[in-house]
Amino acid sequence: xxxxxxxxxxxxxxxxxxxxxxxxxxxxxxxxxxxxxxxxxxxxxxxxxxxxxxxxxxxxxxxxxxxxxxxxxxxxxxxxxxxxxxxxxxxxxxxxxxxxxxxxxxxxxxxxxxxxxxxxxxxxxxxxxxxxxxxxxxxxxxxxxxxxxxxxxxxxxxxxxxxxxxxxxxxxxxxxxxxxxxxxxxxxxxxxxxxxxxxxxxxxxxxxxxxxxxxxxxxxxxxxxxxxxxxxxxxxxxxxxxxxxxxxxxxxxxxxxxxxxxxxxxxxxxxxxxxxxxxxxxxxxxxxxxxxxxxxxxxxxxxxxxxxxxxxxxxxxxxxxxxxxxxxxxxx
Amino acid sequence: xxxxxxxxxxxxxxxxxxxxxxxxxxxxxxxxxxxxxxxxxxxxxxxxxxxxxxxxxxxxxxxxxxxxxxxxxxxxxxxxxxxxxxxxxxxxxxxxxxxxxxxxxxxxxxxxxxxxxxxxxxxxxxxxxxxxxxxxxxxxxxxxxxxxxxxxxxxxxxxxxxxxxxxxxxxxxxxxxxxxxxxxxxxxxxxxxxxxxxxxxxxxxxxxxxxxxxxxxxxxxxxxxxxxxxxxxxxxxxxxxxxxxxxxxxxxxxxxxxxxxxxxxxxxxxxxxxxxxxxxxxxxxxxxxxxxxxxxxxxxxxxxxxxxxxxxxxxxxxxxxxxxxxxxxxxxxxxxxxxxxxxxxxxxxxxxxxxxxx
Numbered sequence: 001x002x003x004x005x006x007x008x009x010x011x012x013x014x015x016x017x018x019x020x021x022x023x024x025x026x027x028x029x030x031x032x033x034x035x036x037x038x039x040x041x042x043x044x045x046x047x048x049x050x051x052x053x054x055x056x057x058x059x060x061x062x063x064x065x066x067x068x069x070x071x072x073x074x075x076x077x078x079x080x081x082x083x084x085x086x087x088x089x090x091x092x093x094x095x096x097x098x099x100x101x102x103x104x105x106x107x108x109x110x111x112x113x114x115x116x117x118x119x120x121x122x123x124x125x126x127x128x129x130x131x132x133x134x135x136x137x138x139x140x141x142x143x144x145x146x147x148x149x150x151x152x153x154x155x156x157x158x159x160x161x162x163x164x165x166x167x168x169x170x171x172x173x174x175x176x177x178x179x180x181x182x183x184x185x186x187x188x189x190x191x192x193x194x195x196x197x198x199x200x201x202x203x204x205x206x207x208x209x210x211x212x213x214x215x216x217x218x219x220x221x222x223x224x225x226x227x228x229x230x231x232x233x234x235x236x237x238x239x240x241x242x243x244x245x246x247x248x249x250x251x252x253x254x255x256x257x258x259x260x261x262x263x264x265x266x267x268x269x270x271x272x273x274x275x276x277x278x279x280x281x282x283x284x285x286x287x288x289x290x291x292x293x294x295x296x297x298x299x300x301x302x303x304x305x306x307x308x309x310x311x312x313x314x315x316x317x318x319x320x321x322x323x324x325x326x327x328x329x330x331x332x
Numbered sequence: 333x334x335x336x337x338x339x340x341x342x343x344x345x346x347x348x349x350x351x352x353x354x355x356x357x358x359x360x361x362x363x364x365x366x367x368x369x370x371x372x373x374x375x376x377x378x379x380x381x382x383x384x385x386x387x388x389x390x391x392x393x394x395x396x397x398x399x400x401x402x403x404x405x406x407x408x409x410x411x412x413x414x415x416x417x418x419x420x421x422x423x424x425x426x427x428x429x430x431x432x433x434x435x436x437x438x439x440x441x442x443x444x445x446x447x448x449x450x451x452x453x454x455x456x457x458x459x460x461x462x463x464x465x466x467x468x469x470x471x472x473x474x475x476x477x478x479x480x481x482x483x484x485x486x487x488x489x490x491x492x493x494x495x496x497x498x499x500x501x502x503x504x505x506x507x508x509x510x511x512x513x514x515x516x517x518x519x520x521x522x523x524x525x526x527x528x529x530x531x532x533x534x535x536x537x538x539x540x541x542x543x544x545x546x547x548x549x550x551x552x553x554x555x556x557x558x559x560x561x562x563x564x565x566x567x568x569x570x571x572x573x574x575x576x577x578x579x580x581x582x583x584x585x586x587x588x589x590x591x592x593x594x595x596x597x598x599x600x601x602x603x604x605x606x607x608x609x610x611x612x613x614x615x616x617x618x619x620x621x622x623x624x625x626x627x628x629x630x631x632x633x634x635x636x637x638x639x640x641x642x643x644x645x646x647x648x649x650x651x652x653x654x655x656x657x658x659x660x661x662x663x664x665x666x667x668x669x670x671x672x673x674x675x676x677x678x679x680x681x682x683x684x685x686x687x688x689x690x
Contacts, residue, residue, distance in 0.1 A: 030513070036592040037512025043501040044524060047561020051535065052527060058538035069541060121370070126356070126363035133367055135676050137374060142672040144621050146640045147661040150647055151381045154654050160393055162380050200377075204683050211684040256529050263623045267644045283624075286533055291628045296541050303533035310531055 062300035069294035082301035093302070095277060096285040097309070103281070104258040106191040107198070111254055112247060115202045119209030120239075134210070141203025149264045152197040156183040184268070187278035194279075197264050205250045212246030213239065241326045248325045252317060259310050262287065282306060385659035386466040392654050400462035405441040414441060415458040417451055425461050426451075467655065474659040478646045487638040490552060490626075491619035494559035498615050499608060502566035507596050509567065510574040511582070528564045532624070540628060550633040555625050566611045572685055573607035574600065610682030613675055620668055639664050 038045075063082050067075040086093050121127065122134050140148070155161045163183070164175040175181045183193045220238050229237070240247075262283035271288045273280030286306065290299025384392060387399040403414040405427035412427035417438060426438035429448060436455040437448040474480070509521055543554040577600065585595045601608070623640045630637050637645075643664060647657050672679060 033512050033592075034514035037508045037514040037517070040508025040512065040592070040596075041505045041520065042508075043560070044505040044562040044567065045520075047501075047558065048523070048527070051539065051558045051561065052530070055535035055538045055542075058542075059534055062538055062541070067541075069544060072545075118370075121363070121367055124363050126359040127367055128360060128364045133371065134680075135673075136371055138676070138680065139669060139672060140375065140378070142617055142668045143665040144640065144668060145623070146621075146643045147381075147665040148377070150643070150657050150661045151377045154384060154658060155377050155380050157654075160654070162376065162397075165397075207680060207683050252529075256531075260531055260533070266623075266627075267647065270648070283533065287624075287628075290537050291540070296537055300537040303531070303537055306531050307534045310529065314529060 059300045059303060062297050063304055065297040067295070067297040069296050075297070078297070082298050085298065086301050086305055092280070092285055093305070096280055096282040099278060099280055100259060100261065100282040103191045103194060103261065104255065107195045107258060108251065108254050110195050111199075111202055111205065112250060114199070115205035115250065116209050116243075116247065118202070118206045119213055122206070122210055123213040134207075138203045138207060140200040143200060145201070145263050146267060148200045149197055149267045152199075153184060153268055156193060156196060158182045158185070185275050187276045190275070190278040194261075194264055205254070208246055208250060209243060212243035216242040244325045245327060248317075248321055252314065255313055255317065256310060259306065259313070381658045381662050381665075384655055385470055385662050386468065387470075387655045388465075388467045389653060389655060391467075398464060399466055401465040402460040403463045405439070407439050407441075407444055412439070414461040415455065416461055417458060418453075419451075428455055428458075431455055470655050470659040471663070474656045475663070477650070477656065478642055478660055480660070480663060482635070483637065483639045483642040486552075486636050487620060487640075490555065490622075490638060491616050494556055494619055495612055495615045497556070497560035498563060498566060499611050501560055501562040502611065503570055503601065503604070503608065504596070505562040506567045506570035506574055507600060510571045511579075512592075524564050524567060536624075536628070543629070549629055551629075552636065554629050555622070565614070569611055569614075569682060569685055570604065570607055573604055577603050606678055607682070609675070609678045610685075613671070613679050614682060616671070617668060 064077055064079055065075050066078045066081065118137060122130060122137060124130075127133060156163050158164055158180050159176050161183075164181055167173070167175040167181065181189070183189055183196075216239060220242070221234055224234050224238055260283050261281050265279040265281050265284055266287070269279050271280075271284055271292065273284070282302075283306075286299065286302045289295050289302055383398060391399050391401075403425075404411045405414055406412075407427060407429065412429055414425055414427050415438075416423050417426045425441065426449060427441055428436060429439050430437040432455070434454065435450055435452050437450055439448055440446055505524075509517065509524075539554070540549070543549055548554045581599050581603075582595050585599050590598070621640065622638070626638050626641050627644075630641060643660055646660060650656050
């Protein structure tokens with residue numbers, strides 16, 4: 001009662017409500033609605049408990065065990081032994097992270113720029129039969145990864161692939177020979193090669209960019225043109241800032257996906273890491289330890305390290321968002 | 333002088349519009365041509381796969397671009413290779429009969445009665461005539477070798493069974509999150525969304541240990557059962573759609589005495605067909621692509637593997653038969669591609685909703 005004097009009217013009412021017993025705050029109808037709502041979401045609640053929360057707790061517990069799946073009776077508690085091994089005594093973990101992060105650093109910018117560029121082209125007013133082009137540009141994205149990976153690995157084959165034949169034809173150099181461009185065998189080229197291999201997967205990013213471009217109000221361009229801004233300036237000062245939320249979304253999803261990069265290197269090289277460990281991505285190493293060697297304890301530890309790295313990177317990226325991602329007032 | 337004085341240009345309205353029109357036309361041509369050029373590079377791998385799948389094994393390495401064979405002509409019960417032979421009055425396609433160092437003898441396939449034709453020059457410098465020969469046999473061969481019907485059956489089985497489970501359960505959950513107030517709704521929804529960024533690896537190890545303990549490894553069960561408990565992507569998209577459905581209909585249904593379940597089935601679901609279709613399509617493509625789960629659970633049971641896993645092992649074993657791998661890849665991509673072309677509108681809208689409204 002004493003504190004209500006300076007507070008706005010709403011606060012007083014809130015206090016008054018509080019004096020009543022809580023049950024009467026919501027009527028019987030609302031209580032029934034609340035129960036119905038919980039019933040509707042119960043499939044997810046149960047699934048979350050069974051397939052997320054419980055395994056996560058178990059996974060944390062596993063990471064303290066020396067636990068071979070084949071001999072569960074011999075599992076023993078080793079404290080932070082797995083963590084120590086992964087972080088300090090196993091050089092493969094660090095190598096796998098270097099391979100994975102180097103790939104992400106090369107793949108992400110290329111992916112973002114290509115997706116944005118394609119979206120610009122598909123949004124151009126000058127483009128005839130735009131819908132046909134949009135469909136055709138998107139179509140390869142529905143090709144199963146297994147098929148596109150096999151096709152691209154053939155096309156990048158140093159002797160018979162079209163890429164090297166085209167390079168030879170265009171530049172008059174012999175790219176197909178022994179000294180040619182060995183896309184799949186040269187460890188330095190691997191990040192670029194695998195970026196090519198996954199390029200068809202950009203379809204979703206292109207579409208989302210396209211939707212972002214369509215959402216930019218034309219009035220902005222008109223007034224900028226009247227002020228004398230050319231194409232390049234309008235691009236940098238209107239288009240890019242206006243679609244930056246979309247770019248941000250693609251960046252976050254791209255990062256999370258790349259940290260878990262697995263299918264392409266596994267299909268082409270199994271867990272061999274060929275050439276010279278250049279395709280020994282983190283998930284490949286995790287798969288090898290957890291499921292090939294059936295080391296449940298060490299595997300769980302590696303999975304948690306992946307989780308913490310993903311979390312840290314996501315937090316950093318979200319932290320930088322404030323300085324470069326533009327959110328208009330009504331969107332917030 | 334007259335020349336130094338800038339002449340005033342008189343521009344009529346018609347001239348201006350004509351100039352703008354001309355510029356537009358030029359730009360349209362330029363941009364569209366650019367798009368065609370980029371598109372042909374973008375789709376080039378498809379052409380490569382198609383062409384390579386029709387080559388014989390030796391053609392993959394030898395034949396330039398298209399699957400071709402050197403043309404031959406049968407003359408007096410023997411086969412002779414056909415070459416492009418230059419003469420003063422133009423090139424002629426002739427079959428090489430006797431090979432000599434400086435002079436060779438040819439026969440004209442279109443007029444063999446004329447007898448041998450002598451040509452001065454080195455036959456090794458001649459270009460052989462190639463004709464298209466398509467090895468359609470690669471398709472049945474790959475089909476048999478991989479046991480495609482079995483892979484297709486299991487992939488389709490997995491896709492359809494989990495499609496029902498994932499879509500129906502997600503629709504329930506999305507309805508719960510979009511129309512009811514209950515304590516902790518906001519937090520729970522955040523948790524649901526957060527599962528998108530959670531790397532599946534974190535839950536995979538203990539799940540695998542558990543499923544192997546109850547004897548489910550080597551079966552589809554560990555992959556199918558969890559799909560019946562909704563997932564974040566589907567819930568998000570469906571919830572977004574449910575928000576756009578006006579509540580008046582539901583209120584009317586409530587006045588008529590319909591309960592929440594009845595309202596859901598008879599009012600909400602019939603109005604959500606486009607969103608349900610989009611979610612179903614997404615799920616179908618997801619299932620067609622799903623890799624890590626099938627790999628760890630089905631690696632020991634070759635009889636029930638899906639396409640993604642079967643093709644991986646096949647490409648490892650038939651490494652030296654690129655034409656068969658390409659034929660198999662082509663069969664694999666055909667089904668999703670056909671489905672996409674039939675349902676592209678719904679599909680594309682769905683992606684835009686999940687991507688932009690977030």
